[in-house]
Amino acid sequence: MQERRGGTPLPEPNLSFPARVAALFEAHFERLFRYMNRLSGDPDLASDVVQEAFVKLYQRGSLPDEPEAWLISVAMNLFRNERGKRSRRLRLLTPERGERTLGDAPASPEESAISGDSRRDVRAALERLSERDQQILLLHGEGYRYREIAVALEMNEASVGTLLARARRAFRDAYEELTRAR
Numbered sequence: 144m145q146e147r148r149g150g151t152p153l154p155e156p157n158l159s160f161p162a163r164v165a166a167l168f169e170a171h172f173e174r175l176f177r178y179m180n181r182l183s184g185d186p187d188l189a190s191d192v193v194q195e196a197f198v199k200l201y202q203r204g205s206l207p208d209e210p211e212a213w214l215i216s217v218a219m220n221l222f223r224n225e226r227g228k229r230s231r232r233l234r235l236l237t238p239e240r241g242e243r244t245l246g247d248a249p250a251s252p253e254e255s256a257i258s259g260d261s262r263r264d265v266r267a268a269l270e271r272l273s274e275r276d277q278q279i280l281l282l283h284g285e286g287y288r289y290r291e292i293a294v295a296l297e298m299n300e301a302s303v304g305t306l307l308a309r310a311r312r313a314f315r316d317a318y319e320e321l322t323r324a325r
Contacts, residue, residue, distance in 0.1 A: 160204070160205070160206075161201070163206060164197065164200055164201050167197075167200070167206075167211075167214075168197050171210075171211055171214060172193060172197070174285050174286065174287075175196070175215065175218060176190060176193045177285055178215070178218075178281050178284075178285040179192050181281050182219075182278065182281055183222060183226070184266065191225075192218050192222050192225065195218075195221050196214050196217040196218040197214070199217050200213070200214060200217070209291065209294050211287070211291050212290070212293075212295045215291065215294075216294070216295045216297075219295065264318060264322060265318070267321055268317040268318040268321055269314065269317075271313075271317040272310065272313050272314060275296065275306070275310075276309070276310035276314070279292060279296065279303070279306055279310050280311065280314060282295065282296075283307055289303040289304065292307075
């Protein structure tokens, strides 16, 4: 794979289209899955949405100029559609689900109790934010570049830094308010 400025891998142009899609899948599935999983709180839904985004890329028949941003946009649209069908409450990764999908080794019972409380606080603070703030924080947390975030969220790239700073501040305020209330 060749690299684009910023270290984002691009499939070799001399590969067949299916091989280029496969290379993109290999390079980006896990990161996009983690983002969608954190956004949805449901690893099964996240996996389905990300896989469907790659299927749509394949069905498209050609790679877009910014394949990573295109995949984020498609996955978010699929998620919005699915979320509209489902009424279940969003929640952050639970330890059981995290162990089943791309998770780390199980924590001790004490660590699990502390991290469970922390997860609930983080999820509650995230839920207090606007959808755009949630998305920008989670995309940035997964290492997406400002350009990819801008394309995926349909905003000006120059605005990403400012909006990210505001989202961080809003999250910090919401988190502190929640933890003070205890």
